Amino acid sequence: MPVIRALSNVAKQALLAPACGCQPLTVAIRNISFSPRQVTSGSDASFHSVSFSETDHPKVLITGGLGQLGVGLAKLLRKRFGKNNVILSDIRKPPSNVFHSGPFIYSDILDYKNLREIVVNNRITWLVHYSALLSAVGEANVALARAVNITGLHNILDIAAEHGLRLFVPSTIGAFGPTSPRNPTPDLCVQRPRTIYGVSKVHAELMGEYYHHRYGLDFRCLRYPGIISADSQPGGGTTDYAVQIFHDAVKTGKFECNLKPDTRLPMMYIDDCLRATLEVMEAPVESLSMRTYNINALSFTPEELANEVQKQLPDLQVTYEIDSVRQAIADSWPMNFDDSNARNDWGWKHDYDLPELVQTMLNFIGSDSRIAQAN
Numbered sequence: 294m295p296v297i298r299a300l301s302n303v304a305k306q307a308l309l310a311p312a313c314g315c316q317p318l319t320v321a322i323r324n325i326s327f328s329p330r331q332v333t334s335g336s337d338a339s340f341h342s343v344s345f346s347e348t349d350h351p352k353v354l355i356t357g358g359l360g361q362l363g364v365g366l367a368k369l370l371r372k373r374f375g376k377n378n379v380i381l382s383d384i385r386k387p388p389s390n391v392f393h394s395g396p397f398i399y400s401d402i403l404d405y406k407n408l409r410e411i412v413v414n415n416r417i418t419w420l421v422h423y424s425a426l427l428s429a430v431g432e433a434n435v436a437l438a439r440a441v442n443i444t445g446l447h448n449i450l451d452i453a454a455e456h457g458l459r460l461f462v463p464s465t466i467g468a469f470g471p472t473s474p475r476n477p478t479p480d481l482c483v484q485r486p487r488t489i490y491g492v493s494k495v496h497a498e499l500m501g502e503y504y505h506h507r508y509g510l511d512f513r514c515l516r517y518p519g520i521i522s523a524d525s526q527p528g529g530g531t532t533d534y535a536v537q538i539f540h541d542a543v544k545t546g547k548f549e550c551n552l553k554p555d556t557r558l559p560m561m562y563i564d565d566c567l568r569a570t571l572e573v574m575e576a577p578v579e580s581l582s583m584r585t586y587n588i589n590a591l592s593f594t595p596e597e598l599a600n601e602v603q604k605q606l607p608d609l610q611v612t613y614e615i616d617s618v619r620q621a622i623a624d625s626w627p628m629n630f631d632d633s634n635a636r637n638d639w640g641w642k643h644d645y646d647l648p649e650l651v652q653t654m655l656n657f658i659g660s661d662s663r664i665a666q667a668n
């Protein structure tokens with residue numbers, strides 16, 4: 294420890310030197326003062342200034358909470374742990390129903406000090422890290438995707454390790470690439486994705502597992518398929534068509550699909566995805582033989598989805614106008630996911646098959662648009 298303190302003092306001196314107050318030094322002092330990199334004694338090293346007792350409710354922070362998945366997850370976790378034990382955060386302004394439904398806080402994951410302050414002041418014990426740029430928007434802004442998905446993740450990992458948090462980071466079918474086996478894709482195989490999104494997610498999986506083995510971080514990760522939800526909009530991914538079709542079917546009776554009719558991808562209804570997240574977070578440590586699991590529910594093509602929707606809305610007209618960027622991404626992703634490890638280790642099981650998913654989506658969007666028309 295004296296060596297570390299001395300190093301820390303040197304770094305602080307360097308920071309205070311008039312010649313340079315630049316960003317890299319700020320990062321350096323943080324690393325030397327607090328980072329897991331200062332530990333030399335191996336995987337039994339402990340940063341756990343606060344330890345989470347299994348008998349207490351966790352105190353949860355969700356980053357990127359205003360996207361497609363965060364609000365639903367907060368609702369589920371608040372039901373289980375109490376409204377005030379789950380804090381949603383984002384860099385966007387929350388709509389008033391979200392703002393009034395429970396604690397909301399501004400947090401930019403690129404601001405390490407602000408994140409640390411939130412974790413310390415609120416005695417956070419679980420961190421669900423949802424902030425990210427998804428596959429299609431990531432390709433449109435690689436520099437921002439790299440910053441949010443990779444630099445942001447480093448902040449999250451350091452803070453989680455320093456404060457003994459249980460950390461959930463979602464990965465994705467997008468963490469695989471054209472050289473991975475695609476039908477089905479197992480947990481462990483070649484991962485050479487061709488998007489910045491996929492590369493950043495492989496990086497997150499590997500860094501999280503490294504921090505787990507090296508520093509004892511309680512890192513848990515699920516590779517989600519494309520998620521389908523009725524009351525929240527997707528944030529710019531390749532699987533977005535499978536949400537948009539329902540809105541367009543109900544509102545206009547016409548849908549233009551940006552993927553080819555035979556593009557097969559793994560998909561899941563949001564309730565299954567959020568329940569899986571809670572289940573893996575609550576799973577006893579002994580049940581986890583791995584730290585990154587595939588989870589699966591459905592696998593369908595645009596044509597198969599359209600046929601199922603047309604069983605309820607026979608007048609729906611579907612045309613195809615292919616987006617070459619999204620099509621190339623989809624063609625490199627798994628067609629089907631092998632999630633047998635999740636099913637065997639912690640009992641993962643999905644509830645929604647395709648007909649139930651379609652019926653649920655149409656009921657929700659249909660009743661929503663009837664309410665809107667009546668108002």
Ligand SMILES: NC(=O)c1ccc[n+]([C@@H]2O[C@H](COP(=O)([O-])OP(=O)(O)OC[C@H]3O[C@@H](n4cnc5c(N)ncnc54)[C@H](O)[C@@H]3O)[C@@H](O)[C@H]2O)c1
Binds near residue numbers: 400425465516521
């Ligand atoms: N939705 C899916 O189909 C799907 C599938 C697989 C994995 N995932 C993963 O699940 C997570 C949540 O996905 P989502 O669909 O809700 O994403 P989303 O794009 O809808 O939302 C991401 C949120 O991150 C926020 N954000 C961006 N930059 C930020 C920053 N600097 N600091 C804090 N927040 C920032 C955005 O404002 C946005 O609200 C992501 O990590 C995503 O990769 C999603």
Ligand SMILES: C[C@@H](O)[C@H](N)C(=O)O
Binds near residue numbers: 464518
């Ligand atoms: C699959 C997932 O990660 C996201 N929905 C995307 O398409 O980018």
